[in-house]
Amino acid sequence: MISILACALTTLLFLVTRKIYLTWPSPLLNPVLICIAMISVLLLISGVSYDQYFHASRPINWLLEPAVVALAYxxxxxxxxxxxxxxxxxxxxxxxxxxxxxxxxxxxxxxxxxxxxxxxxxxxxxxxxxxxxxxxxxxxxxxxxxxxxxxxxxxxxxxxxxxxxxxxxxxxxxxxxxxxxxxxxxxxxxxxxxxxxxxxxxxxxxxxxxxxxxxxxxxxxxxxxxxxx
Amino acid sequence: MLIALTGVNFPAPLVGLIVLFLLLLFNIINPEKLAPTSQLLIKYLPLFFIPVGVGFISHLTMIAEHIVLISLLLTVLPVIILLCVGKLAAKGKYRD
Known part of the structure; x- marks a missing residue:
């Protein structure tokens, strides 16, 4: 349940920030930069530890390795x-x-x-x-x-x-x-x-x-x- | 598996990248069949490293301790590399 929430929140935030970036393509609006900053602030405010978040969002992390392989294309x-x-x-x-x-x-x-x-x-x-x-x-x-x-x-x-x-x-x-x-x-x-x-x-x-x-x-x-x- | 066999400390996904590239280069794999999957994965690639990126909050004390070093690397490093590589690349002959 927490895992679904963490993955959904991260993905949603990424999709929204990417939409913003595609509308105003400035390096300062880089989606990854904004997502990392926002999630960090969210974790620090809510008191959820990074380990808990990382554990919950692992399904997203799993896709990193196949995506690196896909760079061959x-x-x-x-x-x-x-x-x-x-x-x-x-x-x-x-x-x-x-x-x-x-x-x-x-x-x-x-x-x-x-x-x-x-x-x-x-x-x-x-x-x-x-x-x-x-x-x-x-x-x-x-x-x-x-x-x-x-x-x-x-x-x-x-x-x-x-x-x-x-x-x-x-x-x-x-x-x-x-x-x-x-x-x-x-x-x-x-x-x-x-x-x-x-x-x-x-x-x-x-x-x-x-x-x-x-x-x-x-x-x-x-x-x-x-x-x- | 290749990593386990050779015992070399080299990231497995990069071995995958190189092997897949060679398979494409020598026409062993049809690039058209690979296109939809790989394009989808690459489109969302930045999303996949957000969870790791957030991890810097576990090291805030360390970052504060070495803030001079970090700021120096953030500014000096890219300027030197830009200058040197830019000057070197400018020596190339390009067709327009």
Whole structure:
């Protein structure tokens, strides 16, 4: 009974916020961001513990894994599009991911973040479902990583295109790749709004980053840990 | 199962993703048959990670303790990556 209530409430809230987002497509109105914020406030006010909520909403969580597998389909669809610029996209994604992990690691060490928080910050330059999987396998806190990734996406969605123009990056394709690698799905949405070519390159870069991150981040993290100790 | 066999610590859904992609690429699976299911799943993908995302409320003390670190990562990290990847990607030759 509680489970049905939790699932129904979460789903309903998502459908409503997505409807709002589709009417006013602004990164600040990102449905996931608003849903997480609203449910968190609701739990804190009502005194229901997170464990109770998570337990009750598990059926929603179960669908995450098959949905990640289903990402193979858009990757396949994009593949003909990616092929001619495959080498460049791979290089960009690889450099972006490596820098993200490396800089996050250095900042964590300098600020004495501790092992758990450091592991949490290793996969911030990748789309949320993949971040969850990588962070969990590294022994970090997936929920904090997810919140970070979504917030980075929102910031990138709001300021990303402007920021790139400021850096004199003018081609829509290059803007798209940068947004896709650094700001994932929300950045991709912003790129699509900026220019259709930017959108196509952003989504290709995002999907490729997801694949590379899954392999590379755990390896790089292990290397960094060895160097540090 | 593949994970259990090899003993490598790699997320199972990602193995599924790669295997399914290869099956599609080599025409072993008909993409048209896969389209309705996968499109539906992807349409609602953001919903599926909301329950995990809410989990940050269990770590509020930790977040408060490391708020400088978190704000630094939230701002500095995306700007550096945007700049570097943007500059690198700008070196590419694109057909319009």
């Amino acid at each position: 858009p990757l396949y669809q994009q593949f003909t599009y990616i092929k001619p610029v495959f080498a460049l996209l791979t290089l960009c994604a690889f450099v972006g991911i490596s820098l993200s992990t490396l800089i996050a690691y250095i900042i964590c060490i300098l600020l004495d973040a501790g092992d758990v928080l450091t592991s949490t910050m290793m996969a911030l330059s990748v789309t949320t479902p993949i971040t969850l999987l990588i962070t969990e396998s590294l022994g970090g806190l997936p929920s904090i990583a997810a919140a970070m990734v979504i917030l980075i996406g929102v910031l990138g969605g709001v300021f990303g295109v402007y920021c790139l123009s400021l850096f004199n990056v003018t081609q829509p394709q290059a803007k798209g790749i940068a947004l896709g690698v650094s700001c994932h799905a929300i950045g991709t949405a912003a790129a699509m709004e900026h220019h259709p070519l930017a959108g196509a390159f952003a989504s290709a870069a995002m999907i490729l980053s997801a694949m590379i991150s899954a392999f590379w981040v755990p390896i790089l993290f292990t290397i960094l840990n060895h160097l540090n100790h």
